[in-house]
Amino acid sequence: TGSRLRSGTSGRDDTLALRLAHLLGTLAQHVRPPMNDNPFLPPASRASRGPLSRDYIEGPWKVFVWTYWIGAPLSIVLIGIPVYIVAFVYGCILLYRFWNLLQNHNVSVSPGRAVGYCFIPFFNFYWIFVAYVRLVDYYNNFVDNSVDRQSMRVSRGLAITHCILWIACMVPYVGLIAAIPAIIVYFLLARELKAVALKIIDYQSTSAVA
Numbered sequence: 001t002g003s004r005l006r007s008g009t010s011g012r013d014d015t016l017a018l019r020l021a022h023l024l025g026t027l028a029q030h031v032r033p034p035m036n037d038n039p040f041l042p043p044a045s046r047a048s049r050g051p052l053s054r055d056y057i058e059g060p061w062k063v064f065v066w067t068y069w070i071g072a073p074l075s076i077v078l079i080g081i082p083v084y085i086v087a088f089v090y091g092c093i094l095l096y097r098f099w100n101l102l103q104n105h106n107v108s109v110s111p112g113r114a115v116g117y118c119f120i121p122f123f124n125f126y127w128i129f130v131a132y133v134r135l136v137d138y139y140n141n142f143v144d145n146s147v148d149r150q151s152m153r154v155s156r157g158l159a160i161t162h163c164i165l166w167i168a169c170m171v172p173y174v175g176l177i178a179a180i181p182a183i184i185v186y187f188l189l190a191r192e193l194k195a196v197a198l199k200i201i202d203y204q205s206t207s208a209v210a
Contacts, residue, residue: 064090
């Protein structure tokens with residue numbers, strides 16, 4: 001009976017994660033591209049419409065920044081919680097789109113899984129490292145191979161720190177101490193990811209014209 005109960009709970013968690021991934025995918029207007037030889041070239045399915053514009057990242061980023069820094073401090077007195085929820089949703093959309101830029105070739109994680117699995121209880125303690133640290137590895141690989149090694153890379157240490165602080169925030173009492181550094185580190189990480197995401201979009205646009 002206990003085994004069936006755990007199995008049923010796990011099934012419901014997986015279903016919830018998939019529904020959340022589908023919802024966020026709809027918000028992000030995701031179209032999964034086919035395979036290409038170069039993982040950073042525009043996918044063929046978007047060829048008729050051209051490569052993505054910088055607004056694909058900059059649009060949700062602007063909303064995220066405003067709601068994040070208004071909602072985070074005001075959440076201390078509760079009135080900022082609705083604003084912070086908006087920032088959280090746009091943070092998920094950005095994570096989805098960061099992964100979506102890598103979907104042309106040889107990426108083991110889909111945007112839906114990257115975001116959706118973060119909502120599975122306990123499993124997300126592991127998955128948060130996949131969603132962010134592996135993303136950073138892919139992005140740095142792009143900088144090294146498609147731009148130049150002197151360009152700004154995303155700090156892997158910052159990504160690991162973010163994941164550790166995120167887990168610490170789930171622990172009673174410890175979360176009160178970890179909350180402020182977690183807010184700052186997450187924003188710094190997101191800003192670095194956004195900068196490289198724009199480089200990917202610029203590279204795709206240049207390659208499409210060429």
